[in-house]
Amino acid sequence: MMRARSLLVLGAAGAIAGCELEPGHDSGEVSTRDLLVSVDASDEGSGAAVRIDLTGPNPVGNVRLSEGDSLSLSIAGVAWPLREVETDGSIAYEAHPDGLVDDLVLDLIRSGDRSALDVGVPVPPPFTLTAMDLTGDQPLTIAWDAASGEHALDLLIEGDCIGSLVRPLATDVGAYAVSQAELPIPTLLPCPLRVTLTRCSTTQRPLLPGIEGGNLHAGVVQRRAIEVQWLP
Amino acid sequence: MASMRPAALAFVLLAASGCADPDPIEPAASVDLATGAIHLSAQLRSNGGLVQVTATLRDDDGYPIVLSGGDELLLSAPGGLEARLVEYEGAHYGQLETGATSLDLVLARADGRVVSPIELPPAFALSGPPVPASRAQPIPITWDAGDSSYQMRVEVGGPCLPSWYGRPFSEDTGAYEIQPADLGTPAGVEDCALIVEATRAAFGLPLAPELAPSSAAAAEQVRVVAIETVP
Numbered sequence: 001m002m003r004a005r006s007l008l009v010l011g012a013a014g015a016i017a018g019c020e021l022e023p024g025h026d027s028g029e030v031s032t033r034d035l036l037v038s039v040d041a042s043d044e045g046s047g048a049a050v051r052i053d054l055t056g057p058n059p060v061g062n063v064r065l066s067e068g069d070s071l072s073l074s075i076a077g078v079a080w081p082l083r084e085v086e087t088d089g090s091i092a093y094e095a096h097p098d099g100l101v102d103d104l105v106l107d108l109i110r111s112g113d114r115s116a117l118d119v120g121v122p123v124p125p126p127f128t129l130t131a132m133d134l135t136g137d138q139p140l141t142i143a144w145d146a147a148s149g150e151h152a153l154d155l156l157i158e159g160d161c162i163g164s165l166v167r168p169l170a171t172d173v174g175a176y177a178v179s180q181a182e183l184p185i186p187t188l189l190p191c192p193l194r195v196t197l198t199r200c201s202t203t204q205r206p207l208l209p210g211i212e213g214g215n216l217h218a219g220v221v222q223r224r225a226i227e228v229q230w231l232p
Numbered sequence: 233m234a235s236m237r238p239a240a241l242a243f244v245l246l247a248a249s250g251c252a253d254p255d256p257i258e259p260a261a262s263v264d265l266a267t268g269a270i271h272l273s274a275q276l277r278s279n280g281g282l283v284q285v286t287a288t289l290r291d292d293d294g295y296p297i298v299l300s301g302g303d304e305l306l307l308s309a310p311g312g313l314e315a316r317l318v319e320y321e322g323a324h325y326g327q328l329e330t331g332a333t334s335l336d337l338v339l340a341r342a343d344g345r346v347v348s349p350i351e352l353p354p355a356f357a358l359s360g361p362p363v364p365a366s367r368a369q370p371i372p373i374t375w376d377a378g379d380s381s382y383q384m385r386v387e388v389g390g391p392c393l394p395s396w397y398g399r400p401f402s403e404d405t406g407a408y409e410i411q412p413a414d415l416g417t418p419a420g421v422e423d424c425a426l427i428v429e430a431t432r433a434a435f436g437l438p439l440a441p442e443l444a445p446s447s448a449a450a451a452e453q454v455r456v457v458a459i460e461t462v463p
Binding site for chain 2: 137139169173175176180
């Protein structure tokens with residue numbers, strides 16, 4: 001009831017002022033149970049990036065952590081500082097860990113509301129990708145560290161001489177082969193190809209276990225790319 | 233009601249008359265059309281022993297044509313084999329038991345037969361491992377390699393796969409390996425048959441010049457093999 005009333009007041013104030021509310025509204029005016037925490041993380045094998053957006057219900061929109069509230073990120077027990085950034089008028093919190101080696105753990109500490117502690121964000125396992133050049137009539141063969149788990153796996157093969165081929169893989173068994181006949185006929189040989197394998201996990205669940213309202217949406221990607229040559 | 237304005241009354245009458253449902257367009261009768269105004273499209277499909285055909289007839293505006301006045305469609309093969317196509321919901325269907333790859337689609341009219349020779353893609357045999365194959369290893373399938381001017385495609389499915397997947401080929405090399413990573417077999421599945429369907433296809437085959445210029449056919453050779461697999 002308190003939450004509904006404060007949102008009503010916010011909306012009415014905006015309407016009376018005859019202007020749109022500024023992005024990056026103070027978190028102190030948004031209940032944790034009205035908050036959407038969106039996590040977008042990727043690890044390219046040479047460094048990772050984590051971006052966290054906080055969003056309140058309409059008409060609040062984008063939320064900026066106000067004094068007394070804080071957000072922290074750790075991976076495998078190592079804390080990674082989050083920096084407030086503004087992009088296109090929207091506030092977000094970013095960190096650049098060395099790699100996504102384990103699940104992300106978030107702590108949202110509120111001074112005047114319920115905190116969300118030890119919020120886990122599943123990370124698909126990191127891997128190393130290898131591939132062999134295509135020669136003669138040999139297929140393109142790739143290998144990586146197999147893993148079970150609830151993640152999607154996508155293979156992308158691209159090159160100026162063939163365009164691109166996208167292939168979702170049903171099972172993460174650590175090996176794959178693509179015959180030359182499955183690839184577009186190259187316009188020229190030798191032909192450099194870029195092979196990219198992506199593991200992606202998505203999460204949508206309540207921010208506070210067992211408590212209605214407040215949500216966590218996360219998309220976490222492990223992506224590795226490698227160059228190979230298609231030789232005559 | 234007596235005080236209802238004329239515009240409102242007209243609206244009520246229109247609504248009551250069901251004006252939202254226009255009269256269905258009456259299909260054209262073939263007997264009323266010159267052969268050059270008949271747009272024929274056909275798809276032929278052979279499994280090596282049976283050829284099936286689906287054909288549709290449309291007029292210049294794209295509306296269906298109903299065969300009438302003794303006009304009929306026939307599929308004929310060497311050796312005097314001939315089948316009359318039957319109409320069902322606007323399309324015409326027929327089949328012949330033959331392994332022939334040269335067939336004729338015939339529009340028989342009172343003033344003569346309009347014959348469209350259709351050449352199916354080259355026939356081929358498809359085979360997989362003769363003994364149960366492990367789904368943990370690539371599973372080879374082979375067929376008779378062909379001219380890459382045809383489109384070759386393999387589809388893989390089966391009762392233990394969540395869905396079928398397809399692989400088009402830029403060259404018809406006669407070989408493909410089913411990759412374990414493409415098989416989303418649920419955990420716990422033991423013996424399971426994979427169904428592999430290989431299709432060699434040709435599109436845009438011209439039909440008899442007497443017909444409307446847009447007339448064309450597609451032709452396919454399809455082979456299916458079941459491969460027994462174990463984990």
